[in-house]
Amino acid sequence: MRADDFSPHRLLRNPHVQSVLASSGVRRWLLRGRRAALEARSEELILDCGDGVRLQGFHSRQDVRAQARGLVVLLHGWEGSVQSSYLLHTGARLLAEGWDVFRLNFRDHGDTHHLNAEMFHSCRLDEVVGALQEIARRFAPRPMAVAGFSLGGNFALRVALRAPAAGLPLSYALAVCPALHPPAILEAIERAPWFYHAYFMRKWRESLRRKQRLFPESARFSAAELGSSMRELTRTMVQRHTDFGSLDAYLDGYSIAGDRLADLAVPATILTASDDPIIPVDGFRALKLAPATELEIAPAGGHCGFISDFSLRSWTEDFIAERLGRLAD
Numbered sequence: 232m233r234a235d236d237f238s239p240h241r242l243l244r245n246p247h248v249q250s251v252l253a254s255s256g257v258r259r260w261l262l263r264g265r266r267a268a269l270e271a272r273s274e275e276l277i278l279d280c281g282d283g284v285r286l287q288g289f290h291s292r293q294d295v296r297a298q299a300r301g302l303v304v305l306l307h308g309w310e311g312s313v314q315s316s317y318l319l320h321t322g323a324r325l326l327a328e329g330w331d332v333f334r335l336n337f338r339d340h341g342d343t344h345h346l347n348a349e350m351f352h353s354c355r356l357d358e359v360v361g362a363l364q365e366i367a368r369r370f371a372p373r374p375m376a377v378a379g380f381s382l383g384g385n386f387a388l389r390v391a392l393r394a395p396a397a398g399l400p401l402s403y404a405l406a407v408c409p410a411l412h413p414p415a416i417l418e419a420i421e422r423a424p425w426f427y428h429a430y431f432m433r434k435w436r437e438s439l440r441r442k443q444r445l446f447p448e449s450a451r452f453s454a455a456e457l458g459s460s461m462r463e464l465t466r467t468m469v470q471r472h473t474d475f476g477s478l479d480a481y482l483d484g485y486s487i488a489g490d491r492l493a494d495l496a497v498p499a500t501i502l503t504a505s506d507d508p509i510i511p512v513d514g515f516r517a518l519k520l521a522p523a524t525e526l527e528i529a530p531a532g533g534h535c536g537f538i539s540d541f542s543l544r545s546w547t548e549d550f551i552a553e554r555l556g557r558l559a560d
Contacts, residue, residue: 232553234502234527240540246506247424249533258543259316269323269332276369277346278335280361285346288335288362289313290370291326300559301402302331302372304363306383308535309353309410310434312341317380317535317545324548330555333366335359337386344441348449350472351438353413354484359386360393367400374402374558378551380535381509384409384501388487391497403558404499407547408507408535411514412488414479417462423508432461490519498523500554502547504532 243249252258273289280286293299303325307315313334322332336343338358339351367375379387384406391404410416420427436457442450456467466478475481492499499521505512505528515528527550529537537546 232550234529234550237529237532237537237539237546239531239538243538243540244531246504246508246531246533246536249504249506249531249536249538250427250508252538252543253534253536253545254311254316255543258538259319261543262316262320265323266319269319269326272326273334278362278365280358280365282357282361283347284338284358284361286336286338286358286362287313287341287343287346288333288366290331290333291322292331293326293329297329299331299372300329300555301374301376302333302366302370303555304333304335304366304375304377306335306359306377306379306386307337307340308379308381308383310340310431310438311380311383312336314341317547320545321378321548321551324552325555328552328556329559331370331372333370335362335366337383339438339442344438345445348446350442350450350468352468352473352481353382353385353410354473354475354481356386356389356393356485360390360397360399363390363399363401364397373400375400376403376405376555376558377401378405378407378555379409380407382410385411385485385487388492388495388499388501389485391499392492392495394497401497403555404497405551405554406499406501407551408503408510408532409487409501410485411510411518412486413482414486415488415511415514416509417465417482419509419511420461427509428461432464435461435464488514489517492524493519493521495521495524498558500525500527502527502529502550504529504534504537506531507534509534
């Protein structure tokens with residue numbers, strides 16, 4: 232399969248339609264039956280990720296009578312969770328394809344704000360690597376892959392970069408519309424139709440308020456600060472709750488643009504869309520990639536959408552299943 236294979240219905244081709252449908256409640260409702268097997272087999276686990284950090288995940292395994300093809304760790308996007316539609320549907324598809332599936336919540340995502348006193352930010356890579364090390368230790372999967380969406384795709388690729396030095400037995404990484412260059416993403420959201428900024432800020436403010444209720448001494452933001460723009464609230468968060476010193480230094484801290492993936496030793500695939508309104512495609516065309524990294528740019532698909540028709544199923548499920556099938560074979 233190639234990215235050029237994706238051809239959505241003409242009435243669904245608009246990138247904003249694609250992006251909104253990716254996480255819509257309508258899609259979640261229409262495809263609710265597909266998630267039953269995944270959720271019925273999900274076991275909640277709290278992982279020791281090192282340095283006292285705890286992260287929550289859900290492990291779904293094959294029937295005891297079946298031999299799994301391997302294990303896939305799925306990573307959601309910013310302010311998503313293991314209950315996000317795209318993660319549930321992808322997990323259900325992979326479980327049906329014979330894979331064990333582990334859905335990991337980042338710090339302060341889903342119902343996990345109480346697990347750690349310090350708040351989430353996008354440079355907390357060590358704990359995600361620690362989570363995958365703990366998953367590998369518990370389940371010893373062969374092979375083991377990681378797949379992520381948006382910010383989760385960014386983490387998936389950074390985990391793969393770190394894997395050899397961390398002794399992590401990772402065989403493959405796949406990223407769908409990964410957050411590539413954070414300064415460009417912030418500018419894109421500021422230029423995009425108003426509802427993108429409103430959607431992310433509503434979810435982030437709710438998350439920060441919940442953190443404040445649980446940890447009033449450490450998670451400090453005034454009402455005025457919470458009411459500011461994404462750029463200004465991020466700046467406040469960086470200055471008050473990180474050691475980066477400036478917004479620019481923080482954004483650069485989790486960038487994977489330019490040549491930062493050039494030394495990636497783990498085989499990887501990056502799938503994005505040329506019309507993504509959140510992650511500008513020009514950054515992907517400028518990447519310097521390792522020989523074992525595959526870049527696929529679809530002509531349409533929006534941000535993590537790739538909705539083919541009015542069934543609202545995502546073509547990414549077929550793409551991910553096919554690429555993982557190659558790994559298993």
